[in-house]
Amino acid sequence: MEFKNWMDEKVLKIEECLRTIIKEEKNPQKVIYESMNYSLLCGGKRLRPVLMLGTYELFKDNAEEIIPFACAMEMIHTYSLIHDDLPAMDNDDYRRGRLSNHKKFGEATGILAGDGLLNRAFETGLEAALKSKVEITSAVKALYEIAKSSGADGMIGGQIVDIYGHDKISSVEELKYMYSLKTGAIIKSSVKAGAILGGADENQLRALETYADNIGIAFQIEDDILDVTSTQEKLGKKIGSDIANDKVTYLSFSTIEKSRKDVEQFTDEAIKSLEMFGDRAKHLIELAKYLTNRDH
Ligand code: GRG
Numbered sequence: 001m002e003f004k005n006w007m008d009e010k011v012l013k014i015e016e017c018l019r020t021i022i023k024e025e026k027n028p029q030k031v032i033y034e035s036m037n038y039s040l041l042c043g044g045k046r047l048r049p050v051l052m053l054g055t056y057e058l059f060k061d062n063a064e065e066i067i068p069f070a071c072a073m074e075m076i077h078t079y080s081l082i083h084d085d086l087p088a089m090d091n092d093d094y095r096r097g098r099l100s101n102h103k104k105f106g107e108a109t110g111i112l113a114g115d116g117l118l119n120r121a122f123e124t125g126l127e128a129a130l131k132s133k134v135e136i137t138s139a140v141k142a143l144y145e146i147a148k149s150s151g152a153d154g155m156i157g158g159q160i161v162d163i164y165g166h167d168k169i170s171s172v173e174e175l176k177y178m179y180s181l182k183t184g185a186i187i188k189s190s191v192k193a194g195a196i197l198g199g200a201d202e203n204q205l206r207a208l209e210t211y212a213d214n215i216g217i218a219f220q221i222e223d224d225i226l227d228v229t230s231t232q233e234k235l236g237k238k239i240g241s242d243i244a245n246d247k248v249t250y251l252s253f254s255t256i257e258k259s260r261k262d263v264e265q266f267t268d269e270a271i272k273s274l275e276m277f278g279d280r281a282k283h284l285i286e287l288a289k290y291l292t293n294r295d296h
Helices: 002-021 030-040 047-056 065-084 101-105 107-129 138-150 155-170 174-199 200-235 256-272 277-294
Strands: none
Touching: 002 047, 002 174, 030 065, 030 155, 047 065, 047 107, 047 174, 047 200, 047 277, 065 107, 065 138, 065 155, 065 174, 101 107, 101 155, 107 138, 107 155, 107 277, 138 155, 138 174, 155 174, 200 256, 256 277
């Protein structure tokens, strides 16, 4: 219960801040604000910003100070989902329980809403670097990590491997490489940014990278499991029975049972890497468990 209260409070603070970021001005370009807010303010678990705040709290108690950085991360995540849903990518009509951005506003506006969120993320982070009490060098280092992880060396690179290399993925190692970029990179930079803003030393940063790498892969495997189990539930099939799947996922190389064991193992590894932080790590430990016990 303590963890749930902690998480709810963090999500509340993040959403409070997100609601202030894009003002729906009444000017000729007003549809862009509406479309950015449509995707940004419609739920989502807010995992990446919560991870950043939880990591920061290993070091400091005033997490409100870094909320704009955490919101920047959520804006990048939301932009990636809007673009991922486009016809040129996954061509999904629904996201977070309602019409995807391009289905609601049209393709051109969807593309621009994603671009707008990406730019506004850095505007928000840089504004916080200039105006907040966070030490400026730490703020710049954190934003550097966030930028790098979202770009061609991180999430965008992973998306490219997925689009152009998907048919060539023939081993679990190749799949894990793609996942480490596409999903793992911004999970890791959320953790790293929280650590840098909190003042982590090299040793602590390394431990937290191990934590992030392990929860990143566990999160993605769990996503692959949920993909199959929720489809099977919808079709009324027995969980674990064969189901046609046109894309390569973790389950292409493993059974559901073995995949669940792997999720447990990666989660245990993640938790082990937090030992040096003692009781201060209790929320990050619970977060690791929550990520892999979720139902969506
Ligand atoms: C288009 C540049 C670009 C990148 C797209 C994030 C991404 C890369 C694609 C999403 C594809 C996907 C569904 C991956 C599975 C893991 C994942 C990122 C799930 C969505 O994240 P959650 O579960 O979503 O945190 P919510 O809605 O809770 O924020």
